[in-house]
Each structure stands twice: as C-alpha cells, then as structure tokens.
Amino acid sequence: MQSFTDTPDSHLTTVNTPPVVVTSELRKVYRTGFWMNQKVVSLKSCSLEVYQGETFGLLGPNGAGKTTLLKLLLGIIRPTSGKGLLLGKPLGDRLTKQHLGYLPENPYLYEYLTGWEFLELAAGLFQIPASIQRQRIPQLLDLVGLSVADARKKQMRRYSKGMLQRVGMAQALINDPQLIFLDEPMSGLDPLGRYRMREIILSLKAAGKTIFFNSHILSEVEQICDRIAILTQGELICTGSLAELLGSENTYYVKGQGGDWEILKKWLPNLVFEADGSWQGTLQADYYDFLASLRLMGGQIISINLSRYSLEEFFIQQIQKQNISVNE
Ligand SMILES: Nc1ncnc2c1ncn2[C@@H]1O[C@H](COP(=O)(O)OP(=O)(O)O)[C@@H](O)[C@H]1O
Numbered sequence: 001m002q003s004f005t006d007t008p009d010s011h012l013t014t015v016n017t018p019p020v021v022v023t024s025e026l027r028k029v030y031r032t033g034f035w036m037n038q039k040v041v042s043l044k045s046c047s048l049e050v051y052q053g054e055t056f057g058l059l060g061p062n063g064a065g066k067t068t069l070l071k072l073l074l075g076i077i078r079p080t081s082g083k084g085l086l087l088g089k090p091l092g093d094r095l096t097k098q099h100l101g102y103l104p105e106n107p108y109l110y111e112y113l114t115g116w117e118f119l120e121l122a123a124g125l126f127q128i129p130a131s132i133q134r135q136r137i138p139q140l141l142d143l144v145g146l147s148v149a150d151a152r153k154k155q156m157r158r159y160s161k162g163m164l165q166r167v168g169m170a171q172a173l174i175n176d177p178q179l180i181f182l183d184e185p186m187s188g189l190d191p192l193g194r195y196r197m198r199e200i201i202l203s204l205k206a207a208g209k210t211i212f213f214n215s216h217i218l219s220e221v222e223q224i225c226d227r228i229a230i231l232t233q234g235e236l237i238c239t240g241s242l243a244e245l246l247g248s249e250n251t252y253y254v255k256g257q258g259g260d261w262e263i264l265k266k267w268l269p270n271l272v273f274e275a276d277g278s279w280q281g282t283l284q285a286d287y288y289d290f291l292a293s294l295r296l297m298g299g300q301i302i303s304i305n306l307s308r309y310s311l312e313e314f315f316i317q318q319i320q321k322q323n324i325s326v327n328e
C-alpha cells in the first residue's frame with residue numbers, strides 16, 4: 001500500500017485518464033411526512049465526471065443537494081433514478097468502499113474515546129492489522145497536525161472544533177483511500193483551522209489522491225480546486241476548471257481615452273463610454289497588439305489592470321442568473 005509521503009508523478013490532472021467518479025442523470029427524491037406522501041426533490045439530474053488526481057469542489061448554497069450527492073456517491077443512500085460509477089464500479093459496491101475515505105459534514109465522534117482509540121476503532125473496521133495501525137496512526141496524526149499526547153490522553157469531548165475536524169480527517173484517511181470525500185471540511189473552523197485544513201488537502205493532492213469536496217467557503221475552494229461544479233436547487237448549473245469559468249489570467253481591465261470607437265469595440269467587446277469622454281472595457285486579446293493599435297488611432301491608456309472574476313463574484317452571478325436566493 002502506498003505511503004502518505006510518496007509523491008507519485010502520475011498525479012497531474014488529465015482528462016485522458018478514465019474518470020474515477022462518473023454520474024449519469026442521478027436523481028434523488030426523498031419521501032417525507034407522516035404518510036410518506038410528500039416529496040422533496042433533492043437532486044434533479046446530475047451528470048458529472050471527476051478524474052484521477054483532481055481536487056474537485058462542489059459548491060452551492062445551503063439545501064442545494066451537495067450532501068445528498070455525496071451520500072449517493074458513497075452508497076449511503078440509493079438514487080431514485082440514474083446511475084454512477086466510482087473507480088469503475090457501480091455506486092454502493094462493497095469492495096470499492098475499501099478505497100474510499102469520507103469526512104461527514106458534522107462528524108459524530110465518540111466523546112468518551114481518545115482520538116487514538118477512535119482511530120484504532122476506525123482501523124479495526126477496515127481490518128487493518130495492529131502492526132500497520134501502530135505505524136499509520138502516528139503518521140496520520142502528524143499529517144493532520146494533532147499531537148500524539150493529545151490523541152493518546154485527551155477524550156474527544158475535550159477537543160476543540162479544529163481538533164475534532166482533524167481527527168475526523170485522520171479517520172477518513174485511515175485506510176489510505178484513493179478517493180476522498182469531504183463534506184464541508186472547512187465549516188466552523190477559525191482562519192488558522194481553515195489554513196491547516198487547506199494544507200492537509202494540498203498534501204493529499206500532492207500524494208496523488210483524488211479529492212471531492214463540498215463547500216460554501218469560496219475563497220478556500222478557489223485556492224485548492226482544479227475543477228468545480230455549482231449546484232443550486234438540486235441542479236448542476238455549471239462545471240469546469242477555474243480558468244474556464246473565471247477567465248484566463250490574461251484578461252485585462254483597461255481604461256483610456258481617445259481613439260476610434262469602432263476599432264476599440266473590436267478589441268473590447270464590453271466597451272463603455274463615460275460622461276467625461278473616457279472609456280473602459282475588458283481586453284482578452286494580446287496586450288501588446290492592443291497597445292500598438294491604440295497608439296495608431298491616437299488613443300491613450302489611463303489604467304490597465306489584470307482582471308479575473310473571483311470565484312465569489314462568479315458564484316453570485318451564476319446564482320442570481322437562476323433567480324435563487326442564497327440562504328445563509
Ligand atoms: N433524509 C432527508 N429527508 C428529506 N429531505 C431531505 C433529507 N436529506 C436532505 N433533504 C432535503 O434535501 C435538500 C438538499 O439537502 P442537502 O443535500 O443536505 O443540501 P446541502 O448539503 O447542499 O446543504 C434539502 O431541501 C433538504 O431539506
């Protein structure tokens with residue numbers, strides 16, 4: 001079994017490798033109410049793919065269906081219709097579970113166990129031999145930044161939220177999984193806790209793991225993910241790499257004055273004229289070619305800045321397009 005410190009060179013994201021997660025029109029309708037006669041459509045028709053070594057972020061407001069999708073992928077609940085494959089096997093396949101790690105949204109950890117005892121319990125469920133447990137538990141504690149003393153001596157009821165999340169993460173990794181699902185791993189953590197969680201996720205990514213996580217903390221997602229999907233009201237409204245969705249790093253926001261309106265419009269499709277005679281717009285073409293053209297038409301630059309949507313701006317724009325209110 002591969003150790004956590006190994007860094008295989010095969011971890012780079014490539015769409016040439018077969019996807020490790022595939023869903024096809026996955027739908028989940030919960031039945032609720034005393035007579036089970038009310039329906040809640042939690043997921044409408046979800047089709048997505050995640051590739052080996054990718055860090056994939058599923059974003060969406062509260063109640064969007066993120067946890068539902070994760071539970072469907074893990075085989076905890078069954079879809080109403082649609083299909084999916086994890087590591088090439090149908091959802092819910094028992095043998096595949098050996099290769100999966102899962103950090104639930106609000107992990108329930110046994111209050112009266114120490115972190116170490118809890119990890120031994122989790123390892124026992126995977127039938128990991130005691131000799132391997134003795135090596136792996138300290139290795140995982142080191143990875144998640146929990147001291148052996150705290151893990152050995154303190155019962156988990158005395159852990160902070162950050163420590164609980166770290167022990168939960170160690171539990172998710174106890175079987176050295178190939179594919180890791182994290183449900184809101186940053187929520188409830190303070191900035192330092194979030195920073196640490198981000199570092200853990202990045203070290204897993206460097207070790208070649210595929211990570212699928214739900215989040216509504218967009219700044220964190222932007223720093224970690226290769227690709228994202230946005231889910232609202234059970235529907236995937238977009239999927240893509242950050243560069244595809246937010247625009248490339250080579251987009252410039254230009255302000256200037258003078259020049260030929262018709263020619264400027266070709267360079268800056270969203271050109272706007274201001275009352276003072278200046279203009280502004282977004283340039284997606286070569287910067288030097290534009291400056292040369294502007295000089296020829298006798299125009300001048302007032303300012304030019306690199307411009308790329310932040311994920312937060314993009315997210316709000318997508319949600320507003322759907323006329324969906326964001327519940328906090
Ligand atoms: N077990 C359940 N029974 C009935 N409705 C549920 C159940 N679990 C989730 N839901 C509903 O499904 C929708 C999506 O929930 P969830 O997947 O938890 O969203 P998210 O994780 O994005 O906040 C919500 O409207 C929620 O109330």
Ligand SMILES: [Mg+2]
Binds near residue numbers: 066067068105183
């Ligand atoms: Mg959730």
